[in-house]
Amino acid sequence: MSPGLSYTLVITGAPWSSQAPQTALAFAQELIAAGHHIDRMFLYGEGVHLASALSTPPSDEPDWPGQWADFLADNQTPGVACIASALRRGIVDQGEQARYELSANNLRQPYQIAGLGEWVEGNLKSDRVIYFHGSH
Numbered sequence: 775m776s777p778g779l780s781y782t783l784v785i786t787g788a789p790w791s792s793q794a795p796q797t798a799l800a801f802a803q804e805l806i807a808a809g810h811h812i813d814r815m816f817l818y819g820e821g822v823h824l825a826s827a828l829s830t831p832p833s834d835e836p837d838w839p840g841q842w843a844d845f846l847a848d849n850q851t852p853g854v855a856c857i858a859s860a861l862r863r864g865i866v867d868q869g870e871q872a873r874y875e876l877s878a879n880n881l882r883q884p885y886q887i888a889g890l891g892e893w894v895e896g897n898l899k900s901d902r903v904i905y906f907h908g909s910h
Contacts, residue, residue: 778805778808779902780810780811780812781805781810781811781901782902783906784816784818784893785821785824786907787819787908789829789831789838794906795824795842798904799838801904802815803845812851815852816854817855817859818893819908824853824855825839825865839882843882843885852886853884854886855885856888856889856893858889866879866887868881870887
């Protein structure tokens with residue numbers, strides 16, 4: 775069996791206001807099942823809400839941030855939140871907490887915050903880059 779393709783997934787829609795995270799997760803699960811590799815998952819714009827450790831859906835709704843975090847950890851896939859998008863939406867890691875002297879941080883594990891260079895690297899390194907956009 776030949777090795778599968780490598781993918782970068784870009785999510786720009788928030789978990790509870792668009793279908794982007796749900797559709798992307800189903801697609802990612804199918805990629806892995808088919809023998810492909812996900813090089814990274816990049817969150818941009820409203821998509822960074824997936825990386826918030828403070829997102830808590832009602833008990834009768836799916837926990838998309840939690841499901842994504844589990845998927846990334848289980849498949850050793852890097853999850854990257856755009857730093858500019860994250861900071862604008864109040865999502866910070868320990869480094870940004872210290873830099874801006876904030877009282878707390880709320881980046882969900884296993885995500886990391888990074889710049890658009892991660893998106894560029896994904897475009898260069900992966901065989902395919904697939905976007906999952908939120909509604910406008």
